[in-house]
Amino acid sequence: MGTHNYNLTEQFEFTGKAKTLSIVAIAIGVLAIGYGFTAKELHERTFANLLLMAYYFACVCMSGAFFLAVQFVAQAGWSASILRVPQAMAKTLPIAVVILIAVMALGLYTHNLYHHWNAPGLTDVNSPNYDKLIDGKSAFLNVPFFMARQVIFLGVYCIFAVLLAKLSTNEDLTGGLNSYRKSFKYSCIFLVIYGFTTPIFAFDTIMSLEAHWFSTMFGWYNFAAMWVSSLATIAIIIILLRKAGYMSWVNNSHLHNLGQFIFGFSIFWTYVWFAQFMLIYYANMPEETVYFYKRFDHYEFWFYLNLILNFLAPVLLLMDRDNKRQENIMLTVCIIVLCGHWVDYYQMIMPGTVEEHHAFGIIEIGTAVGFVGLFTFTVLRALSKQPLIAKNHPFLQESLNHHL
Secondary structure, three states: OOOOOOOOOOOOOOOHHHHHHHHHHHHHHHHHHHHHOOOHHHHHHHHHHHHHHHHHHHHHHHHHHHHHHHHHHHOOOOOHHHOHHHHHHHHHHHHHHHHHHHHHHHHHHHOOOOHHHHOOOOOOOOOOOOOHHHHHOOOOOOHHHHHHHHHHHHHHHHHHHHHHHHHHHHHHHHOOOHHHHHHHHHHHHHHHHHHHHHHHHHHHHOHHHHOOOOOOOHHHHHHHHHHHHHHHHHHHHHHHHHHOOOOOOOOHHHHHHHHHHHHHHHHHHHHHHHHHHHHHHHHOOHHHHHHHHHHHHHOHHHHHHHHHHHHHHHHHHHOOOHHHHOHHHHHHHHHHHHHHHHHHHHHHHHHHOOOOOOOOOHHHHHHHHHHHHHHHHHHHHHHOOOOOOOOOOOOHHHHHOOOO
């Protein structure tokens, strides 16, 4: 392949419509959350939506760091020219982590979240609220240990996310292979830690909302959701940057690779979802089937919409090779996937918090819009701090000439 004369110093300017709209979206989110706290009966619903979006925000940014680590460990060449996007997401992770920890801490303090295991008297044998099952889990599910795990896990993810982004910046300044070798080494360590701890993180943050129920597959189900959501986010940012005249070196083959990942991991998400559902349905034990009974009974519409958005849509639309190479189709699919995993998290969180008193209105829409605005503002601001391409990446030329 011939080489092309690309501007390797090209820098994104975070101004104009993108900046204005993101600030407006944040304002809408603040107003919606404020509205949710105006009436006591809305507090629990507001906290549930804050947890949903704070968790989603953190998971997408965490998986941005995971994307970087996977590329370094695989020594992948195709992605070298698009790494600035997941790096910007990784740089944003500390902000997402602070918000998520604050939401969980306030939810515990006010008993609007995690009341299935944190309500008064559940572990006191002399209390009328005593729950033997929760008492048996209290060595693991208690506030100090719960918050300590969250701080340690999320703190470690932040350290590696920022470190990998910093090493890429150093590589731009100094050249050579020293930063790349360090990135490879730290990525190997990070992937081991991440692989063992993200299931526990999902158990704590989401599964413990319904502490009487458990599933050993729940962590991998969440991992699949956060990973495919992050891939869709990366693709959306790249496509919109291309439409705005940036990243001209990104071609249809790069989109094809991202489309393959989204297609494949949407199927993997469905496999884990169905495996969890099938085993619980087949076992027909009350302590397990109650999880899906709640969702059939009060969330039937969301239950089936979840499968349509997260399985049928990406599989049918991305099955064709050409569709993975077309910007508008990829953009549409990625937006569907992100909306689909909002529905997925809604299904996970609401039955264990507001239970049958769920709704869809100003609080849900406004909170989601606000967090989308916050994510857009923080990620695009991070993206604007350095050139859009890692000019000294050892596999850059392979990526610039990437064709499938």
